[in-house]
Amino acid sequence: MSAQPSKTSPSQAAALEVEGLSKSFNGFRAVRDVSFTVPQGSITGFLGPNGAGKTTTLRMALGIIRPDSGSARLFGEPPTTRAMDRVGFLPEERGVYRKMTAEAVITLFARLKGVPAGIARTRAREALDQFGLGASGQKKIKELSKGMAQKVQIIAALIHEPDFIILDEPFSGLDPVNQALLEQMIREQAAAGRTVLFSTHVMEQAERVCDRIVLMARGQKIFDGKVDEALAVVPRVVTIGVASGDDHTELLSRFGAVERGEPDPDGNAVWKVTLNAGVNPQHVLKACVEAGVKLTRFEPVRPHLHDAFVRLVSDPQDARALETA
Numbered sequence: 001m002s003a004q005p006s007k008t009s010p011s012q013a014a015a016l017e018v019e020g021l022s023k024s025f026n027g028f029r030a031v032r033d034v035s036f037t038v039p040q041g042s043i044t045g046f047l048g049p050n051g052a053g054k055t056t057t058l059r060m061a062l063g064i065i066r067p068d069s070g071s072a073r074l075f076g077e078p079p080t081t082r083a084m085d086r087v088g089f090l091p092e093e094r095g096v097y098r099k100m101t102a103e104a105v106i107t108l109f110a111r112l113k114g115v116p117a118g119i120a121r122t123r124a125r126e127a128l129d130q131f132g133l134g135a136s137g138q139k140k141i142k143e144l145s146k147g148m149a150q151k152v153q154i155i156a157a158l159i160h161e162p163d164f165i166i167l168d169e170p171f172s173g174l175d176p177v178n179q180a181l182l183e184q185m186i187r188e189q190a191a192a193g194r195t196v197l198f199s200t201h202v203m204e205q206a207e208r209v210c211d212r213i214v215l216m217a218r219g220q221k222i223f224d225g226k227v228d229e230a231l232a233v234v235p236r237v238v239t240i241g242v243a244s245g246d247d248h249t250e251l252l253s254r255f256g257a258v259e260r261g262e263p264d265p266d267g268n269a270v271w272k273v274t275l276n277a278g279v280n281p282q283h284v285l286k287a288c289v290e291a292g293v294k295l296t297r298f299e300p301v302r303p304h305l306h307d308a309f310v311r312l313v314s315d316p317q318d319a320r321a322l323e324t325a
Contacts, residue, residue: 015040015164015195020070021060030056032219033070038197038212040163043190045206046199047305048216054199055092055168057216062089062166074164085113088162090154092169092199096141102128102152103137106159113160120159127155131181146173154182158189165189167198171205183209203305213305217313233311234303238281240271240288241297251291255279268296 016038023031031053038044046054059065061072063079074083096105103124110120128137131151141149150173158165165186171179186196186209200206206213206227213230215223223230235256241264242248252258252273261270273284281300288295 016061017073018061021057021067022069023056023060023067030219034221036214036224038195040195041193042211043186043196043209045210045213046197047206047213049201052216053219054216058168086163088157088165090157090167090170096153098142099140101138101140105152106156109156110159115160123159131155164195169200170198171200207305215309222312230308231303234307236275237301238273238284239299239301242269243294243296245269255284
């Protein structure tokens with residue numbers, strides 16, 4: 001689906017503002033005082049393990065369920081029908097009309113959002129082609145595979161060219177090829193000036209795509225900011241290979257915590273340095289060169305969002321849940 005430039009005014013600061021949302025079910029606090037803002041034109045990842053409260057928060061933000069406390073605003077107003085007309089939403093629970101054809105389902109969703117019939121059918125066919133479903137447009141949903149049916153639902157969420165796209169676990173059930181296609185689509189929508197918010201428990205996908213992230217654990221927000229800011233909480237690590245068996249602890253400990261690992265397959269000594277705050281890997285490299293250390297490898301280890309989550313969350317059970325989700 002080609003992305004046309006958004007009609008949203010760039011002067012509007014936020015697509016979504018969430019303030020103090022809380023919700024309990026039968027005495028269990030699913031969401032606790034969650035606040036965040038999704039700037040217009042951004043790609044924001046709403047991240048955390050399954051059961052962290054992401055879906056409940058999204059449903060409250062869209063007015064699908066009523067919060068116990070707190071409020072949400074879409075484009076500066078409550079989540080009314082008028083505001084929702086500018087939103088494309090893919091819910092976590094998949095499901096479209098199984099006896100309708102793929103083209104008919106997409107056309108219907110477009111018509112429900114006010115797209116004229118002829119334009120709706122044209123957009124549906126073009127989108128099916130783009131997602132590799134052109135030959136399946138006249139097949140009923142019940143005749144499609146699970147992944148194909150999910151792509152139809154993704155298309156249906158985007159077919160009216162919404163200003164704000166909200167996707168709840170959109171990558172679930174898609175093979176790697178279609179996950180990459182969806183990532184590309186998200187970037188294209190953002191490049192056209194639209195706002196994208198998607199929830200996921202897969203940190204790698206968010207790290208590749210997002211400008212900003214909101215991290216959730218146990219119903220609470222634990223981080224809200226740019227991806228680089230989240231990665232900055234993870235101490236930087238350098239792995240060093242040395243041809244000799246000399247002890248370099250004194251030299252390396254100036255820069256951080258030092259560990260000596262097992263020799264590599266070639267018999268070279270391996271050292272791991274967890275750098276102190278403010279230390280650049282180049283500082284370590286320069287010191288090694290000046291000291292005449294015979295380096296066989298020098299590898300700064302890039303931090304990842306999963307590392308940031310583990311660092312930020314206080315309960316190791318949440319980290320384990322993220323790894324096994």
